[in-house]
Amino acid sequence: MSTTTVTTSTGTAARVADAVKVYGSGDTAVRALDGVSVTFPAGRFTAIMGPSGSGKSTLMHCAAGLDTLTSGAAFIGDTELGRLDDRRLTLLRRDRVGFVFQAFNLVPTLTVAENITLPMDLAGRRADAASAEWTDALVDIVGLRDRLHHLPAELSGGQQQRVAVARAFAGRPDVVFADEPTGNLDSRSGEEVLGLLGRAVRRMDRTVVMVTHDPVAAAHADEVVFLADGRLVDRMESPTAERVLDRMKAFDGKGAPS
Numbered sequence: 001m002s003t004t005t006v007t008t009s010t011g012t013a014a015r016v017a018d019a020v021k022v023y024g025s026g027d028t029a030v031r032a033l034d035g036v037s038v039t040f041p042a043g044r045f046t047a048i049m050g051p052s053g054s055g056k057s058t059l060m061h062c063a064a065g066l067d068t069l070t071s072g073a074a075f076i077g078d079t080e081l082g083r084l085d086d087r088r089l090t091l092l093r094r095d096r097v098g099f100v101f102q103a104f105n106l107v108p109t110l111t112v113a114e115n116i117t118l119p120m121d122l123a124g125r126r127a128d129a130a131s132a133e134w135t136d137a138l139v140d141i142v143g144l145r146d147r148l149h150h151l152p153a154e155l156s157g158g159q160q161q162r163v164a165v166a167r168a169f170a171g172r173p174d175v176v177f178a179d180e181p182t183g184n185l186d187s188r189s190g191e192e193v194l195g196l197l198g199r200a201v202r203r204m205d206r207t208v209v210m211v212t213h214d215p216v217a218a219a220h221a222d223e224v225v226f227l228a229d230g231r232l233v234d235r236m237e238s239p240t241a242e243r244v245l246d247r248m249k250a251f252d253g254k255g256a257p258s
């Protein structure tokens with residue numbers, strides 16, 4: 001292996017190369033991803049933006065091992081997902097990837113504390129001192145110390161999503177993928193959740209990849225990647241809501257940039 005290869009893979013939390021995803025076949029086939037190559041660097045907050053139907057969720061699902069590519073390759077760190085059997089893929093999703101969805105997906109019969117540690121409990125991971133300390137720090141960061149023994153139904157939507165965020169980071173995964181995590185929240189709760197994701201990246205050296213179609217949400221990221229018609233069409237460093245909005249306007253419903 002050449003040194004160049006080693007250098008490029010260092011510091012990469014996840015990536016896809018020449019990713020193609022075709023849903024269905026024949027006349028009804030939809031090419032949701034049409035040759036996307038993108039790297040999600042470790043320790044960074046990346047947002048994926050693009051018009052509805054541009055392939056954002058498909059890209060996230062394939063990069064996270066929730067769905068498989070038609071061709072091309074997806075990696076978490078140096079592990080190529082397409083080379084794993086079902087059991088190894090399940091383990092990888094459990095141990096190395098965290099998820100936050102638009103619907104909070106908490107277990108209604110478990111308390112806040114139990115929901116947060118659920119992935120580790122399912123994995124049968126021992127609550128060693130380091131992980132107990134980590135979970136404890138997370139509880140403070142998401143501001144849920146006084147709600148630990150409540151059930152999800154006793155919390156506001158914003159609080160529930162903060163539990164989901166804590167749960168996603170609890171197992172110290174290589175990367176947390178979030179698909180429209182603020183889609184069901186009012187703007188203030190949304191800001192809290194976005195602030196949390198940003199702090200996890202900047203203060204706790206975590207990696208976040210977030211799908212959104214809200215320019216204000218995207219502005220919390222270090223970098224925005226833009227999809228149109230299943231292709232990567234642009235990237236923007238240090239985004240502001242205004243610049244992201246301008247870039248989105250350029251798509252102008254045509255799918256492709258003007």
Ligand SMILES: Nc1ncnc2c1ncn2[C@@H]1O[C@H](COP(=O)(O)OP(=O)(O)OP(=O)(O)O)[C@@H](O)[C@H]1O
Nearest residue numbers: 023024030032051052053054055056057058059213
């Ligand atoms: N399971 C599926 N079967 C068939 N087509 C699908 C399936 N999932 C997605 N698609 C199609 O693939 C394309 C990309 O969909 P995707 O959900 O990735 O878009 P998106 O950018 O996340 O859109 P949105 O902003 O509306 O969530 C769309 O044309 C969609 O209709």
Ligand SMILES: [Mg+2]
Nearest residue numbers: 056057058211
């Ligand atoms: Mg989507």
